[in-house]
Amino acid sequence: MKPKILVTREVFDEVLEYLSQFFQVASNQSDIPFDSETLASKLSDKQGAVITLTDRIDAALLTRCPNLKAVCNIAVGYNNIDLEACTKAKVMATNTPGVLDDTTGDFAWALILATARRLTEAEAYLRNGQWDGWKLKQFLGLDVHHAMLGIFGLGRIGQVVARRAIGFEMNVIYHDVRRAASEIEQACRASFVNKDELLAKADIVTIHVPYSSATHHLIGKQELERMKPSAILINASRGGVVDDAALIAALHSGTIAGAGLDVFENEPKFNPGFLPLKNVVLAPHIASSSRATRLRMAMLAAQNVVAALTGKTPPNLLNPF
Ligand code: DGY
Numbered sequence: 001m002k003p004k005i006l007v008t009r010e011v012f013d014e015v016l017e018y019l020s021q022f023f024q025v026a027s028n029q030s031d032i033p034f035d036s037e038t039l040a041s042k043l044s045d046k047q048g049a050v051i052t053l054t055d056r057i058d059a060a061l062l063t064r065c066p067n068l069k070a071v072c073n074i075a076v077g078y079n080n081i082d083l084e085a086c087t088k089a090k091v092m093a094t095n096t097p098g099v100l101d102d103t104t105g106d107f108a109w110a111l112i113l114a115t116a117r118r119l120t121e122a123e124a125y126l127r128n129g130q131w132d133g134w135k136l137k138q139f140l141g142l143d144v145h146h147a148m149l150g151i152f153g154l155g156r157i158g159q160v161v162a163r164r165a166i167g168f169e170m171n172v173i174y175h176d177v178r179r180a181a182s183e184i185e186q187a188c189r190a191s192f193v194n195k196d197e198l199l200a201k202a203d204i205v206t207i208h209v210p211y212s213s214a215t216h217h218l219i220g221k222q223e224l225e226r227m228k229p230s231a232i233l234i235n236a237s238r239g240g241v242v243d244d245a246a247l248i249a250a251l252h253s254g255t256i257a258g259a260g261l262d263v264f265e266n267e268p269k270f271n272p273g274f275l276p277l278k279n280v281v282l283a284p285h286i287a288s289s290s291r292a293t294r295l296r297m298a299m300l301a302a303q304n305v306v307a308a309l310t311g312k313t314p315p316n317l318l319n320p321f
Contacts, residue, residue: 003309004067005048008034008055011074015050015298022306023048040064048305050298053077057093059085070308072301075288076100077238078318079211087319094304094316098156099296100288105160107287108206108236111260114281115232116142116204118258121278142203142232142257144168150202152218153209153237154180154190161206162188173198176209199226204234211238219243224250229257236262236287239270248273251280262287 005023007016010031019025026042028034033054034042040061043049048070051057057071062085070092073081078095086093114120122139125131149165151158151174159180162172172190174180175198185192199205205227209215219233220243227233233256235242244265250256258279264270267285274280288294304314313320 003047004045005050005305005309006042006046007050008039008042009052009074011050011298011302012295014295015302018299019050019302019305022310036061043068048072048309050074050301050305051080053080056080057086057091058082059088062086062089062091065091070094070305070314072304072308072314074297074301077210079238079240081318083319087321090321092308092314093318094301094308094314095318096297096300096304097316099300100293101156101160103290103293104157104236104287105164107262107283107289108157108161108208108234109164111234111236111262111281111283112204112206112232113144115234115258115260116144116147118279120281124278142230144170144204146170147203148173148201150174150193150198150205151190152176152195152198152205152207154184154188155208157236158206158208159184159188161208162190165189173201177214195223196226199223200228203228203231205231206234207237207241209237209241211240215241217241217243217246219247221246221249224255227256229254231256232258232260234260239264239267244271245273248277251277 002024005025007027010029016027039055043065047067050072053075068091072094076095076097081093083093118139118141145168147170149170149172151162154174154176165172166189173193174190175193175195179192218241224246247259248271251259260281262283263285274282304316307314
């Protein structure tokens with residue numbers, strides 16, 4: 001008898017084919033996220049799960065899933081998983097690091113350029129039939145080339161963003177909980193500064209830290225007030241790292257010039273205060289969404305569950321025990 005697993009959201013056919021070689025696979029190809037009750041009931045007889053950031057794995061769920069051995073996230077971020085509860089329940093948890101760095105870094109750049117050059121605002125103006133001709137002072141934006149880029153978090157994705165900045169001949173400063181190795185600083189041409197210095201000096205602040213209690217509202221009212229009024233804020237990391245209500249107030253009052261956001265507090269609901277603001281570029285959590293990368297992420301999660309349930313150590317185990 002093959003072990004039973006659940007794939008909680010729609011994935012690519014090749015991923016299901018691969019998993020079917022090893023498991024009896026139940027999959028939610030309708031892609032409507034399960035509520036916590038449905039998830040617990042569907043997982044109650046499963047040994048493994050391929051999950052996404054829309055599935056909350058916590059102690060309450062785990063007590064209802066006595067056979068569960070592995071939960072394998074299709075994401076590098078894993079704030080949807082209570083790791084301590086998994087460890088207590090002897091459930092392996094995995095994520096998908098490394099395969100999405102370039103794609104996510106590219107998208108941070110899409111947000112940087114679109115926000116600095118007011119692209120979505122200008123496009124809406126054109127589409128609405130408001131364009132009546134060239135004007136010298138039309139949609140004046142912020143120059144990206146030679147600007148000061150401030151990166152919160154010089155991990156894998158932060159490093160990609162920094163290396164791309166070399167092409168724009170930018171000055172790069174960063175802040176992180178730990179200073180990066182000198183080889184990394186050199187490759188990224190990035191200088192370590194404290195949080196306040198980064199906020200005060202950067203023309204573009206971009207966030208690449210994981211979400212945790214330590215990074216909750218890393219950027220709030222006070223931090224926004226330390227930024228230059230001409231500066232822009234980019235977040236392609238996780239909702240909750242930025243205090244969205246404080247950001248809306250700062251965008252409204254002109255405390256900062258603009259923001260480019262791929263992530264929000266309480267996704268997929270988000271603060272409606274963003275909608276009337278012209279100086280914010282909004283995207284629905286798609287930074288890693290190229291076909292090739294989303295396939296690699298799903299395949300890596302699948303490989304993790306196969307390893308976990310065939311007596312091997314999954315390549316991306318988060319909670320060794
Ligand atoms: C991740 O991998 O954490 C991304 O946010 C998923 O899109």
